[in-house]
Amino acid sequence: MIKHVAALAVILAALSATSAYADRLADVKARGFLQCGVTEGVPGFSELSANNDWVGIEVDFCRAIASAVFNDPKAVRFTTTTSADRWQALSSGQIDVLARTSTWTMQRDTQLGVTFVGTLFYDGQAFMVKKDSGATTVHDLDKQTICIEDGTTTELNLADYFAINKLSYTPLSFPGHDETVKAFQDGKCMAYTSDSSGLAADRSKFTDPADYIILPEVISKEPLAVVVAKGDDGWFKVVRWVYYALLDADELGVTQKNIDEMVGSDNPEIKRLLGVSDDDFGTPVGLTKDWAYRVIKGVGNYGEMFDRNVGPNTPLGLQPGLNAIWKDGGIQYAPPIR
Known part of the structure; x- marks a missing residue:
């Protein structure tokens, strides 16, 4: 409403x-x-x-x-x-x-x-995870928690892709970009999803960018x-x-x-x-x-x-x-x- x-x-x-x-x-x-x-x-x-x-x-x-x-x-x-x-x-x-x-x-x-x-x-929309998470594809995120920013196209893209591929997930949404990224870095979710360029930009600001990877799948046109x-x-x-x-x-x-x-x-x-x-x-x-x-x-x-x-x-x-x-x-x- x-x-x-x-x-x-x-x-x-x-x-x-x-x-x-x-x-x-x-x-x-x-x-x-x-x-x-x-x-x-x-x-x-x-x-x-x-x-x-x-x-x-x-x-x-x-x-x-x-x-x-x-x-x-x-x-x-x-x-x-x-x-x-x-x-x-x-x-x-x-x-x-x-x-x-x-x-x-x-x-x-x-x-x-x-x-x-x-x-x-x-x-296009992609996913970032910590390298030591063991995830190498989006399918490894089945039944995991994923951080999302409210009010973006990523919410619907994520729901569509997981439904089509018969995967499940727990969304953890935040009203702002910085809050979403912090939650991911703090380990509140296994993955963070956004536009692939945005993920690369966020990773470039991390203390140890090499500790994070962007999974290969691009799931949408953005x-x-x-x-x-x-x-x-x-x-x-x-x-x-x-x-x-x-x-x-x-x-x-x-x-x-x-x-x-x-x-x-x-x-x-x-x-x-x-x-x-x-x-x-x-x-x-x-x-x-x-x-x-x-x-x-x-x-x-x-x-x-x-x-x-x-x-x-x-x-x-x-x-x-x-x-x-x-x-x-x-x-x-x-x-x-x-």
Whole structure:
């Protein structure tokens, strides 16, 4: 009953906010900065660095939008959101965009008064256990206690997978991420389940990461997407094309380092991307002609964002996999700018 009431509250807030935030781009410009919702502190995705600067792939995406709008990747402020309050923060207008790891599902897309922009990170649900637990596959978790964070897609995925495979388990749920991880570390459950990237991020913060393993099975599709409030098609298109520009630049080999050289390219696709052709794709969406140049100059392309935050040479050590550009074997793909 409580969950139904909470969902109703989000829907009502979305309906009331639609008219109040019908020109989000104008509001953001007038305010002078973007307000962006991110995770509470997940390595590689969003966290405060030792220098007290926000870093992570979610953070970089927020900075990409700020670059497009203000030509300043630092013209953004961050609001940490939980699995429980993220939708309310977005639909009420507290934040302009939600870059927090949020799985794109039909229920969320059609019932929460929000619009999904694009998948920032293709992921899947997995399980982490202590190495000395003896578990090597998910089937070893039969009849065991598993730690779960409330309000996430992991709850239903877990129930479905165990039912299909005729396994049983005891769920141990917590309202917040940090509480869930602590319970797992304290031995209150045999396994902790979440998105595989999140498990890798959590493990990187443990005192002895090598004492924990992530089981090989991935039991779900988790397209972790950027989200905006429903009702402002103009703002949706701004955020969506910032996302596409990051992918297009990656595909075309335009980087933060070589972009000024690429401005002189004879490639018509690069010229259109960087705003140096006769075509103007920025003005129709309320941006400058060189909006995509600003984005890449500010944060780099999608591949650069991935590599510096979660890639093979980071503590998370993730391979691009599905997150590679389509021509490199992944499924990241953007429509052409033309």
